[in-house]
Amino acid sequence: MSDKPEDAAPKKKGGKMKIIIMALALVILVGGGVGAGVYAASSGLIGGGGHAAAEEEHGPKLVPKSEQKRPKAEGEGGEGGHGGGGGEAASGGGKHVPSGGDGDKYASNYYTMDPQFTSNLQNSVHVVQIGIAISTPYDDTVIENLKTNDIAVRSAVLLTLGDTPEEQVFTSAGKEVMQKRLAKAINDILEQKEGFGGVSNVYFTNFVVQ
Structure with a gap:
């Protein structure tokens, strides 16, 4: 027990x-x-x-065609209201840019670069003076990127013009090649600085050869 x-x-x-x-x-x-x-x-x-x-x-967004920006009144310009004034549309070749028929589904957001550009041509006595406007199917983010990097973009445009052979500025086909080269140069800078291109076309608003 x-x-x-x-x-x-x-x-x-x-x-x-x-x-x-x-x-x-x-x-x-x-x-x-x-x-x-x-x-x-x-x-x-x-x-x-x-x-x-x-x-x-937070990145650029495609703008539907229904949201296309329109001028407020006839003849009213502005930084977003200029289109092609002397050139055909040219593909930019940049990343994130819709290609082919898909581009028609989106609005064209325009931005005119001021002042105009003046440059010598490659191995030529001629000088070219051009005004350009870019278009993008994206919202104002791409345009803000252009403004932010204005100095770098303008430098790229001038370098591209300086590498342009004389025969390119006297024919429509040559000018179309210039547009493509300019769009690529701008997209390359935006890609480098912002990680996003977004420029689909470049238009000539003025074109003078002296």
Whole structure:
């Protein structure tokens, strides 16, 4: 009879130890799960789509044709109201620019670069003076990028004009080639500075060879 109380004490003690061990194991499991979740979130494994969507929201957006900007009154100009005044549309060859028939689904957002450009031609005594306007199917983000990087863009345009052979400025076909080269030069600068081109066409608003 005297042995029973002595046997009960170790059993009770052992039961408490099991409860403590199980509680510790539960804490470790829960803590490990939370830590893994935090790591996954910080490394982009969880919620990566939301992060990408947030970045997309801050980038240039295509403007539907229904939202095309229109002049307020006949003859009223402005920085967004000038189109092609002496040249055909030219593909810019830049990234993120819709090509082919898809371009007709989007509005044309115009921006005239002022002042005009004057440059010598390659291996020629002639000087060319041109005015250009760019168009983009995107919102004003691309135009704001052009304004922000105006000095770099103007330098790229002048370098492109300086590399233009004389025969290119006297024919319509040559001028179309110039437009493509100018659009590419502008897109290259925007890609370098902003990571996004967006210029689809370049138009001549003035073209004089002296």
